[in-house]
Amino acid sequence: MATKAVLPRNSLNKVFERVGFGVGINSQKRFKYAIEEEDEDVMEMEQIGAERTKNVLILMSDTGGGHRASAEAIRDAFQLEYGDEYRIFVKDVWKEATGWPLNDMEGQYKFMVKHVQLWKVAFHGTSPRWIHSVYLAAIAAFYAKEVEAGLMEYKPDIIISVHPLMQHVPLWVLKWQGLQKKVIFVTVITDLNTCHRTWFHPSVNRLYCPSEEVAKRSLFDGVEESQIRVFGLPIRPSFCxxxxxxxxxxxxxxxxxxxxxxxxxxxxxxxxxxxxxxxxxxxxxxxxxxxxxxxxxxxxxxxxxxxxxxxxxxxxxxxxxxxxxxxxxxxxxxxxxxxxxxxxxxxxxxxxxxxxxxxxxxxxxxxxxxxxxxxxxxxxxxxxxxxxxxxxxxxxxxxxxxxxxxxxxxxxxAQPNAVFDIVKDIHELACQRGPLANIPYMLTSSFSSLIY
Missing domain, CATH: 3.40.50.2000 (Glycogen Phosphorylase B;)
Incomplete structure (x- = not known):
């Protein structure tokens, strides 16, 4: 039997008094809102010998229609295959948790796509690892705490990234909190053949590639062959x-x-x-x-x-x-x-x-x-x-x-079963971990020593 537990408001206030000085106002408002909406968003706790509903956070951004479509396809496949065993959240953490320019990536992407040469320069100019490592570190320096607060809101047992800019900073946050071995983190690449190198991170549990060509590219960026699965692009279940x-x-x-x-x-x-x-x-x-x-x-x-x-x-x-x-x-x-x-x-x-x-x-x-x-x-x-x-x-x-x-x-x-192959493999990863204990997410005060 599973029980539900909610952090009391007084306890929450004490937490913010102790460590909330490093958290942005938007993050505090959002976390408070999640507590007030406890009927919908309350997280189930695990009793001894019982299995609780697992929280899955899918990170996406509306930079083009493909990322959201893939995220929703994965969500729907989870629901079809496993019902209430998983609670799925599809979220644009950059838009919800951070400030400019990350909260307006959709508008910036549309502008650059209309001026394709500008997009071409941006894509290829940031491809070298030393360049995108610098700007991702800068993003983390400004917004890691906001991303951390976003993760706290959903307390995911499993994180699925379907966007190239949503690997590094969330993984840094998990590393800082000591949760890399407790939270399953997978990346689902939504570019069919050529893709940006920010898709590849060696610390993911799984890298789901849509083609052999993408899988070969990932090997050059430090991803091990054991981490890679080539299932195809996740397409909405109605197509399957x-x-x-x-x-x-x-x-x-x-x-x-x-x-x-x-x-x-x-x-x-x-x-x-x-x-x-x-x-x-x-x-x-x-x-x-x-x-x-x-x-x-x-x-x-x-x-x-x-x-x-x-x-x-x-x-x-x-x-x-x-x-x-x-x-x-x-x-x-x-x-x-x-x-x-x-x-x-x-x-x-x-x-x-x-x-x-x-x-x-x-x-x-x-x-x-x-x-x-x-x-x-x-x-x-x-x-x-x-x-x-x-x-x-x-x-x-x-x-x-x-x-x-x-x-x-x-x-x-064609690979019509790709989305089901992906969610089944993620489910197997979760089963290999055994009953997932309550993930001890917490607010931290600084990420500077991690990033620099």
Whole structure:
């Protein structure tokens, strides 16, 4: 039988009187809020001979859509596999616990991605270990105590990082508190092929890599082979479950059941030459001699409402649907996909066996995704809307064999069970530790001797 215990308010006040002088105001407010919300956030304590619910903290940031998507996929897989055995928190600790500039990484990332050369310089300029070690140490000097307070709020037994900047500082905090051997810390890399070196930390219990190429890179940065598992990219569990057949999905989605379909993605922010590509497809997929379409177009605009409104106002010669969600259904109903080289979309498309036309990539972490797809025969790369439209038209008419072959190659490359393999391995790590005792998180006064 498990019991629940809450630190009394008077005791909490005494703790802050003793060591709270080193804690930021935001951290104290947040910790006080957690105590006041004890009905929701109270942490279960372990009695002798009893197993308590384990707390899992997933560290992410909304710098691009992939980190949150992977975090939520892991959360959902834990809940499906283990139910109430684990309590899962998906949190952006930088945003919640720290100040500028870390609490605005999302805005800074969007700005740099719009100015890709700036992002390219930032990505490659911080790649050398001596450079990123310096700036991570500087971050820790300013915000380690805030991160510590954030960890105290959730008291995790297991920490899962799905972001390259969320290894070093949390691991420093655990080391300072003497908890590295008590708290399980794993990293799930969400970049498919090329990735930043800050992903790699030799002190993690596990490093989950989406590909062999990433695993090889990690070995050069001090990660041992015994720490590495290559399971694939964690994709939402709904992509791993059985779906309706393509014919049934087209009926449900009110698509033309006779025409092949291409799915045009704009990315999470509607990035890419979506409008030009859509217009080019409208021309190439319309047979002027027979005056009838040879294909249909589904457009996903992400969060770009202006783009969606513009496309909906146009007069189309071919069936056009979209501006919607339910990605697993749309992918299951289509025959190929046009997208930028985001790792999540690529992994989802491979699971559905969709040949991929990559039309753009973010320098740095997405560049390697292009050869990953092309060299494995699962797609092609072109930035030209006209070339894209020509390829799709050929796939739907004179080169159907090529389309079929690429679909088969995509399925060979797919790793649909990756997210379940990851959570099962983490569960095994927890079981190897035996019944997890209550983790003695505490506030400390200084991190200077640890960092410098």
């Amino acid at each position: 479950r059985a779906v309706l057949s393509k014919d049934d999905l087209r009926i449900e989605l009110e698509m033309d059941s006779e025409l092949p379909a291409v799915l045009l993605m704009g990315g999470g922010e509607g990035m890419g030459p979506v409008k030009k590509t859509a217009k080019a497809l409208a021309e190439s997929l319309f047979d002027k001699e027979l005056e009838k379409p040879i294909g249909q177009l589904i457009i996903i605009c992400g969060r770009n409402e202006a783009l969606a409104a513009t496309l909906q106002s146009l007069d189309w010669k071919i069936p056009v649907r979209g501006f919607e969600k339910q990605m697993e259904k749309w992918m299951g109903a289509c025959d190929c996909i046009i997208t930028k080289a985001g790792p999540g979309t690529i992994a989802e498309a491979l699971i559905r066996g969709l040949p991929i036309i990559l039309n753009d990539y973010i320098p740095g972490q997405e560049k390697g995704n292009v050869p990953y797809v092309v060299d494995n025969g699962a797609g092609v790369f072109t930035r030209s809307p006209k070339e894209t439209a020509r390829i799709v038209a050929e796939w739907f008419s004179t080169k159907t064999d090529e389309l079929k072959r690429m679909s088969e190659n995509a399925l060979k490359l």
